[in-house]
Amino acid sequence: MPEHEGYHESTFVKAVTHWWDPKKKNSKDIATSQGAGRDGNLAGNTMDGFREVIIEHLLAAGVAREDIHSGGQLTAVPANLPSYFRASKNWDVLVCKNSLFKSAGGSLFGEPAAPKLIAAIEFKSQQDSIGNNQNNRMEESIGNATDFWASYENKNFIHLTPRPWLGYLFVGKYEDEQVGKPVEIKQPHFPSDPVFAGGNPEAIQSVTKFQGPSYAERYRIFLERMIAKKYYDGACFITSNERIAADPENYRCFYPALSGAAFIDGLLRHIKAYYPD
Template sequence: MSLELANYEAQAREAVKMFWGNREAALAKQVASGNQDAGTRGAVTAGKNMDGFLALAQSLVSANGLAMADIHVQRRVLTLPGFFRPTKLWDMLVIYRGQLVAALEFKSQVGPSFGNNFNNRSEEAIGTAHDLWTAYREGAFGEDSARPFLGWVMLVEDCPASRSAVRDTEPHFPVFPEFKGASYSTRYDLLCKKLVQEGLYTSAAFLSSPRTAAGDGAYTHLSELTSLKTFVTDFSAHIAAVAAR
């Protein structure tokens, strides 16, 4: 196991602190300029909130044998061809010797409105993966390209609104039992599990973190399959396997 893999928890805590710190700084800057977005939108539209997790993923690429890989995090070089649409913009791409090694998404959601955003994130994650794998099947990344790593990381605010039970409207048919009364945090965890179990993503992680984590970087997970440790292990193993080839 590489030093970076063994030390991922410290890096993750720094990433969480950066997430909350960047949100607070972005909102404070907009307030000071007198040009604040509605609600907490200012903290979102400023971007850069998940940069700490991109840095963690980048360090894992280098530590597991692909230091010479091209790691793309700049918007102008983050598009891949799709099958149902011309292109898709990703958060991070890893390219090595002209081959797509990995495509990663790093998303977040902060309260108080979780309902519509949860549905939007779910539809986006499912559609994005289906589009990429269909494009892959059709040779979009080269006829002889190996199957890339597809990763999805979701950080959600740990607060009463994300932990509270949610009721669903069932006018015609019942929802699956695992969703009944499930909080939005649980639903995100279930989403990540199913994304992996159905083969849409190689690995998917769900993190829950309170606003107070700006000071200590605290975060939790709800299941081993969707833990950051599992994601880091899966990603590192994929990078090492590519390097070995």
């Protein structure tokens, strides 16, 4: 695959269509109230399509419907997990056997009644102001993962083994030409990490500024390092824009290891150990 030439897949086509729909509607209805881009995300349901696709795959893999939880913070049964640095965190999709909500019989701390967390997935999206907001998205995700594993180590999920699967899915509006466009980095105090030098060894020692990786490349670096550090077990990075939003192939994957198909495959490989039939 040529550098920065995205390829198409069908895993999240329906989800991306759903992601665009409220943006289009809200942009027409309230385009001047808070800015079309922000209003397009205020509906609160832009990621529902991704949730539906993931749940479809889980059910097809044999996961019991009662083990899948996706309720928002204000629903009767939110997909909340106990945290370490805060009281709780609402996740986009959870797979949990023997949830307390099921009122499973037996001893809470015994088998088979004890709750068992199998997977948790976080969604993030971004439509506008990539340069201004990307670091905020990354910082939120680092914080959520750090809190998750601290809670896990504190035995808040009861079981320390087997280890739950933590996933991160991101969809953003990127114009195709943005994906490979270098972005300026200022690093006046210490040498830069070589990965951010954008293939320019001299930039590592720069005390002023230099052209580093594009915003999309920075996300790739971020996700690959998060997986390498075991903060996340799987990650997905896909992009779309207005020019392809209405196409049958309405999003692109620029990094095969971070595709929707790879993300679903990693999740299901983990899940099948718990639902072998």
